[in-house]
Every structure is written in structure tokens, then in C-alpha cells.
Amino acid sequence: MTDAHNATIRAAGPAITRATLLDRVERTAAGLAALGVTAGERVALILPNSVEFIEISLAVGRIGAFVVPINWHFKPGEIEYLLDDSAPRALFVADTLAASLPASWHARIPTFAVATPDGAATGLPGYADWRDGFAPCDLPRQLAPGSIVYTSGTTGRPKGVQRVPASAEQQVRMQALRSAMYQITPDSRVAVPGPLYHAFPNQMALHAATLAAHLEIMPRFDPEAFLALVERERITSVGLAPIMFVRLLRLPEAVRKAYDLSSLRWAIHAGGPCAPDVKRAMIDWWGPIIAEYYGGTETGPLTLCDSAEWLAHPGTCGKPVAGAELRIVGPDGHDVPRGSTGEIYGRLHDYPDFTYRGDPAKRAEVALGDLITLGDVGYQDAEGYLYLCDRVRDMVVSGGVNIYPAEVEGALFALDGVSDCAVIGVPDAEYGEAVVALVSGTGLDPQVLRAQLKDRIAGYKVPREIVIVSALERDASGKLRKGGLRDRYLAGWRG
Template sequence: MYIGTYARKVPKKPAVIDAETGSLLTYEQLNAESNRVARLLHERGLRRGDQVAIFMENHLSYMAVIWAALRSGLRAVPLNRYYNAEEVAYVVNDCGAKAIFTTAAQGNVAKALPGQIPGCGHLFVMDGDLPGWERYETALALQSALPPEVETMGAVMSYTSGTTGRPRGVLRPMPNVPASATWGGWIDTGELFDIDENTVYLSPAPFYHGAPMRFCRAVHMAGGTLVFMRKFDAEQALRLIEHYRVTHSQWVPTMFVRMLKLDRSIRERYDLSSHRIAIHAAAPCPTDVKHQMISWWGPIVHEYYGATDSAGITSITCEEWLQHPGSVGQADPERVKVCRDDGSEAAAGEPGQVYFVGEPESLPRYLNDPEKTRASRHPEHDNWVTGGDIGVIRENGYLYLTGRKAFTIISGGVNIYPQAIEDALIEHPLVADAAVFGVPNEEMGEEVKAVLELARGVEPSADLVDQLTVYCKTRVARYMVPRSFEFVEKLPRTETGKLMKKEMRDAYWPDQVK
């Protein structure tokens, strides 16, 4: 089903709620606004397969624009709300967007765009005016709230986060079905996590990221209610679970860490009894952090592993994970492969690059980048797709991730995967966050370096370095112990919890950026 169905069945039911203000759109209102946007875009000449860019903060009308694309055969292209003008223009021009939506809150960046996106002929701004932009509310007022005459299913095209290079659009074949047909991603999103009309889903993450948007779409397909945060705050998230009787949520591990660091009196202040499924993804979660979350929230913490540019997912329930700590799920041998650098399949327990075996008709490719698309494929199997993760399938058949190929440290010919070191460091009580990567070493090629964000009130010192070195020797193999430590006020992470490791690493490789 899609929102038009629920606009008829439960017109006054809240579809989207802005948690910061309490303002909302009912299904009737969301459906009407998305119909108007769909008609506006059709009037301006957009047709099936065209791109629509969205440069907005989490906003009450965000999903109206998304659903306008999804019912019009268009591709919605959400943009990182923290992009600067050059970055926005790059994505808009790269994907060939014919229309873009923004808000007055994004005005400092958006005002510079009209001269930089010549191929994008229709620029709409909400909540105010900007030179060169058309007022969204005025344009919509001229459109009918009735559904478009022809409704075909559209899609969302996300851009990769850019943590290992310039972001690329991940393009999948456009579905050739009516807008009311069942979305292909429903089984591994809505059905897998028991999303239905009674679901109240809390989204503390940005809409522009692929995983939150996927779940927001699933919630509306089921007739549930979406509650969104404009920006994550640890205590506010708990308050919202109690206030809105949230049933489902999705998190990244850094959010878990911040909630766990709240004083126990704050953590125990809120009634979380309605909360029955808490999903996490997007970045690896240290096992100790997850154990603490399960001890606090109970056996409701579930996980899935996939990516914007993936051809599949794995998932693991809380009960399974407690039996196989650190795993991201059982690996179907027909769907998940771990391969050596030469393409041969790795033995059980041997690390290698993780591939998903995809259906040929649904394989992703990188827009305008055939070289990167080829690099994401197995050398002998065109339908084996990798996002660059390194993992191992153990004898029990479960998949464990060990890092990213781009950040594998090769020291003296030995491969070192930073994730295990980062997981160990972040569990130290004096460490708030950790990044580990390779830096030049004349003899060994690379050596292990740790850049740390310390817990509040902790000051860097030589004694602390000695303490951390001794600690690491008890947690990881000796050759994995960092040779140097650096302390920063705050590590750069995306809103979805991914370390911006490339920028940190490149600073140490001025003559050889990798």
C-alpha cells in the first residue's frame, strides 16, 4: 500500500510528527501535499526517470516531496544538509536534477546555488524567500490536491557518504510498476522488523541518509506514524520514546554511546515500556556497547548490515547476537561471499572482501562512474557486488566485519584491520571515541596510529599514553597496538555515525593520498 490508501482509510491519523515542535501532518494532509508537489513537477515538465534534488534539514514537508517522487516515477535525490554550495552543486549537476527543494533554514548555502546549477530549471524554497528561488507554498497553492492521472512507482537515489572519496550516486533500475504496488524493499525492511499500522517509529537520524529514509518509507507503507528529531540529543530521544509511546526506532552506535554516558538517574527517568524493536546499522557497534544496551533496554536490540551500494543485507536478532557476539548475521552461502584479493573464496575463518550475490535486474551501479562500478564487482562474477567491507565467515556460518578495505593497514606485509583496535579503545573508560588508521613508516610501510576523543574532564598526558598502550596489549595482538596516539577535541563523524577517516588519514600522506 501507499499513502493514498491511508488517506482514505485513516485520514486524521498522524503520518509525520516534528518532535521539536509537535506539529504534524495527518495522512490526509501528507497525501494532499504530495499530490500537489507531484502535479507541480509534472506541470514543469518532469517525467518518469527524472531526478528531483532535496536539500533540506529534517522538515515536516520532507516526506511530502519524497512521496511526490515515489508516486510520479521520479527519482528523489536527498542531499546531505551540511553540504556547502560547491558540494550541493556537484551532486545536482552530477545527477542532472531538473528540480530542487530547499528551505529558508538552508539559505546561507542555497542562495549561492542558482548560478551554479544551470541545468536545474526549477528551484523551490519553503518557509521564506531567497533570490533566484520560487516560493514553495505559492507554487503549491495553484495545484490540485487530487492524485495525478498516472501514478507509477519512483525511487530514492542516495549518494554515498563520501568517507572514502567524492560521493557517487547509487543508481538502481527504475521499477516499472504502479505506485500502489508493493515496494521491492518491503520484505527486508517492513516485514523483517514487524512494521505495521500500529508502529510509531522514532527517527533520530537525518532523512538524507539511505537507511532512515528506507524505514520512513516502510512506516508509511504500513500506515504507521513517523516521529522525527531535527537533531539527535541523547536525553531527548528517551523523552520522546516515553511521550509518543514509540514502538520502533533506528540508531547508530555513536548514539548508543551517548545515551549510555548519561547519568543513570537520567537513563532510568523515562518509561520505555512501549519500545519493542530498536534497530541499529550504518556503522559497526562495539560488542561491549551493545551488551550494555541490551542490559538496559532488554532483548529488543536488532541489527542489520547492508549499504547504499549493496546488493543485499544480513540481519541478526538480539537473541542470535547474544549467542554470536559481534556478528552481523548468518551468511547464506548462496547470497554472501567472502573472497581473497585474487577473487577466490576465502576459507572459513579467513578474512576477505564481502560480496553480496544480487539479482541481475536489480544490481546497483555508480552514476557516471563506470570504473567504480567495475571495481565494485567480483572479477569473475558480474552479479557479486561489494561495498568495500572486509569480513570473515566463521565455522558457525555467521558473518563478522573487521573493517574497510580502503583503511586496511599493511605493516610489514601483515594486514591489520582497524575496527578491532577501535572497538577496544572505545571501551576504555577514559576514551569517548576512537579512530585508527595507518600512517607512513619507513621500515614497515605503515604503522598503526590512534586518534582519540577523550571522555569529559580527561586531559592528555604521557602517562595516559602509557596507560592506553598497556591496555591495548591486553585487548589486541601486539602487532596491532598503536605506535602513536593523538588527542583531539572531537572526532569528525557524519550524522549517521561514520568516521570521516579519509580526511584524517590523508593529512599524514601528503605525497600519496590514498
């Protein structure tokens, strides 16, 4: 078994020991306390995958404050909305990303530049020098309340999921569940190739940083580089998104066979449905080590499914985990019979309750008693295995990332010549879903519209295709029936 202080963590550059990591955590915690950050307050991060992301997150939790990880691909307007909504007491931004930060925020709260390999001058105080100016924190350790993750809901802008701090007993039970789900022990060697601003890789990385023998955080996912990493570091456990499977399977067979993956013991995926052919191909390649879970930021993990279960029940995302409650509910609010579809409501009862920051009405909309819906439709078979069919609401999940149609539509409506628009998700072999916009107006050019959108919203939100149509039919209340629009588009409608 690896000694805790000899465990290592690496992102880009040389690895550091856990002893060094924990010393940095304590110094950062002392610095935050000196700034006046207290339990229940918030600290925002605009950082790429890095060791600093982990150490600052752990330090914020050490003093009982919330971490607010912000997608660093966002444009200044999107970042400003999240900062205004979360109202952080301190902000840490990569030096290469400081230019995307709204200028007013530099003066509003303490802001520190985190050095990156491609370093850029910012005029901001450097994080490392600031951190190292403090002795380790001598304040009583607080229970970490976790992160406020902004999740794209169903209407309006993203909402911050702010959870009631867990009790010590709840935290112990959740740590045990995560160890089992991620298959992380003190001897594990873990790879996290996903972006740390997303809930799943964030949670897995933070858990591994304090438990595993080695944690390797990829700065960005590259399929062949990932295989080389598994071989070089003898990785045992990894968390992936289905799109990463697609890209791995697209490698030439000779490349896939060139790397020794025999150390892998567990590869868990989440972040959207995985096409059955893709999952079967991964099991054929890596063996019966592929697992998945279903859940969300609001609910916690609800189901878990290993390879043997999936092969026996193709298409399932598993049975409820211990402590999870699941109901399939019809339009009348009552449970439907096994095998019948309905809206999925669930809750992991060890997860403390949450609210959408600043929007309790939105929280009430997704509740059924003490259960929560993520807007998915599905069914349970006679044995209790859950299958996903569709979503009640219009959120698009592309490459494991939630995309808000209403936000993209808002950006489109701001463009000259656009009189009406609708944004839909359509099936995509690589990403699961792709974003398509149907737009009506005068003098419109799809490529010009896409170029203008790239200046307003993050690139991954820009529709893959913009279709100019003569008109979009709305009902008497002004609502679009997006299911019908999606069907017409898939049938070849082009306006």
C-alpha cells in the same frame, strides 16, 4: 488497528494526518509534472528533517522520478558538484539553507524555498503556496525508482548510486522485507532520529510514513529528548546509529531511569560497527530488542541479527537475509574456507541492479560477477554468521557517516604550505573512527589548517587532529601505504 487516514506524522510542529500528507503528495506531484518532470528524471532536496522532506520525496516517486537527497551540511562547492553530477530538473531548499546554494543554480532550474521554523527571506517562490496551487495529480501512478544516494566510495569524489527501477513484484517483496527488518505494522509507532539524507533513516521514514500508525521524525538527535519522545509517543520501533547508543549510555543513570521505555519493541541499528561493550550495555538496559543489519546502498541489506543471535554469537552482524547471497573471497578471487577472512561480496537479489551515475568503470571495479563489495573484510563462522574485521579500502566511517580521505586530502593540498598529506581513520570510542591528517610542508600550524578546511568542506570531514610530519614515504608509483601510516600513528608517531 489504526485507520490509515487517521495515522499521523510529525517532525517539528504539529502532527498532520496521513490523509493530509497524501493530499500534499498528490498536489506536489501535479506541480512537478507541470514543470515537465518526467519518469527517470531527478529532483534534488537540500532539506533538514521535516514533513516536507517526506511529502516531496513521495511525490517525486509518484511520477516515477528519482529523489536526490543532499546533505545540507555541505559547503557550496560540495553542493555544486552534486547538482552538476545529478542534473536535477527541480530543486527544493530550506529557506535557512538557500544562501549555501550556488547562485547559478537559482536561474538554471525551478527552485523552491521550503519554510522552516527559523524562516529566512530567500527571494525564491515558496514551496507550500506553489504546492497548494495545484489540484491533486490525475496522471497514472508510476513505480517509484527510489533515491539516488551519493555514497563516499574509495577514491575521488562521491558517486551517485542510481538503481534500475524495480518491477512491481520486486517492490512488493522489498516492502515485505523492510516491514520485517524495521518491525513496522499498521499499529506501529515509529521514531527516526537520524538525518533523512542518509539512506537508512530515509528508507525507514518513507516506509513508516505510508504504513505506521505514527511516525515521529526528530529534527536532530538529542539523547534525553529521544527518551522523552519514546515515553510521550509510546514509540514501538526505532532506527539508530551506534553513536546514538554511546550518547544515550553517557546520560546519568538517574536520567536514563526517569523515562518509561516499556513501549519499545524493536531498535535496529546500522551505519557502522557497534562496539561489543556498547551493544551489551544497550541490551542490558532496553532488553533483547536490539537488532542490526549489514549492507549498503549498493547491495541492499545482506544480513540481520537480533539480540538473541548476537548474545549467542557476540560480535556478529547476523546471517544472510532471505534472498541475499554472500561470499568471502581471497586475493585470488576464490572463496575462502569458513572461519577465514577475505573481502565480503554480496547482493540482495530482489534489489534491482545499479550503476554509479556517470562512472560505469567504478561500478565494474566493485563487482565479482553479479555480486558487489562494499570494501569490507570479514569471515563467516561454521553456522554462517558474518563478522566484520576491517576494510580493504581507506574510507573512514565516523559516527555512521562515510568520509572520503581523498576528498579531504584534496582540500588540504589546496592550502598554502602543504606539500604532502595523508588522511587516515583511527579508532575512536564514541564515533567508531576519527579522521586524522598527517601533513608535511613549511610554515604549517594545525589549528590554522583546521580553520581553513572548515571553509572548504563540511565540518564533520575536518580532521579531528592534524599532525605535522617531516615527510610521508611513497613507493615508486607514488602511492602511500596507509596501513603503515595508521600503525605508526597509533604507536605514537608524531613525525
